Amino acid sequence: MSEERTGGVNRLLTGAAWVAMLLALWLWGHDITVDEPISAAPKTGDVAAARRPPAPGLPPAIEPLPGAGPKTLIIKSMGLEAPVEAHGLDAQGGPEPPPYERPNSVAWWQDGPAPGSTGAAVLTGHVDTKQSPAVFVELRTIKRGATISVVRTDGSTADFTVEDVSLVDRKHFDDQKVYAPREEDRAELRLITCGGDYDRAKHLYTANVVVSAYLTGARQVPVPAPAPTPADGGSGGGGSDADA
Structure with a gap:
């Protein structure tokens, strides 16, 4: 890692509500070149509401969950646990x-x-900073079928299964293929960081690592039972037992 690297997403635009997202994405290009092919994301109306069968070896998708913000990202296969911040x-x-x-x-x-x-x-x-590696330095190594977990503000944990990992050239970035949901009415997740070569002259990376996953499980954190309250009048009968 060069000391000049600044990491980050390098003008990476986010958003799965891609109609709104497109208003911003025009600022930095629309063509696509993908070093490793990813499935073409359908335009609105191109797919039926019925779910496709899962890809061979991958679990089926489950129904989306009620809305709740993310708190923590966990990828056990990478030894990663990171806080999630809300940004615009x-x-x-x-x-x-x-x-x-x-x-x-x-x-x-x-x-x-x-x-x-x-x-x-x-x-x-970020993949790195001038001083050190950052949270997604190993994101490119995640494998198809790996589990990504997101602890949410309602106490639930959403589990996603990785369906592919792509390296997308920044010069030919197709917002629809990267950000648009691949299936209608499915809960999906994109993890994105910098990748490819580092351009020292421009101080940016030449590509983005894009991890695509979909919801395959959900767990609710048990709510702790309330602490017991003392019985009215106390438990006076137990005092003599302490004399032993």
């Missing part, structure tokens, strides 16, 4: 990633779907 767009219409002083945090575009809700929720993070 910056002044140029790009994403507002976590600040460099919090390189191990992840940003969620709060104007798009929440992880677990219908649509494609987008989480972004």
Whole structure:
């Protein structure tokens, strides 16, 4: 890692509510080149509401969850557990990633779907900073079929299964293929960071790593039972037992 690298998402735009997202994405290009092919994302109306069978070896999708914001991102296969911050767009219409002083945090575009809700929720993070590796430094190594978990503000945990990992050239970035949901009425997740080569002259990476996943499980954290309250009048009969 070069000391000049600034990491980040390098003008990466987020948003699974892609109609709104397109208003910002025009700022930095529309063509597509994908080093490793990803499934073409359907335009609205191109897919039926009925779900497709899962890809071979992958579990079926489950119904989307009620809306709740993300708190923590967990990828056990990578040894990753990171806090999630809600962010909007910056002044140029790009994403507002976590600040460099919090390189191990992840940003969620709060104007798009929440992880677990219908649509494609987008989480972004730095790959490195000038000082050190950052939260998504190993994101490119995640495997198809891996589980990504998102702990949510309602106490539930949404589990997503990775269906593919792509390296998308920044010069030919297709917002629809990356951000649009691949299936109607499905809860999906995109994890995105910088990838490819580092251009020292421009101080940015040449590509983006895009991890696509979909909701396959949900767990509710048990609510702790309330502490027992003393019985009216106390338990006076137990005092003599302490004399032993």
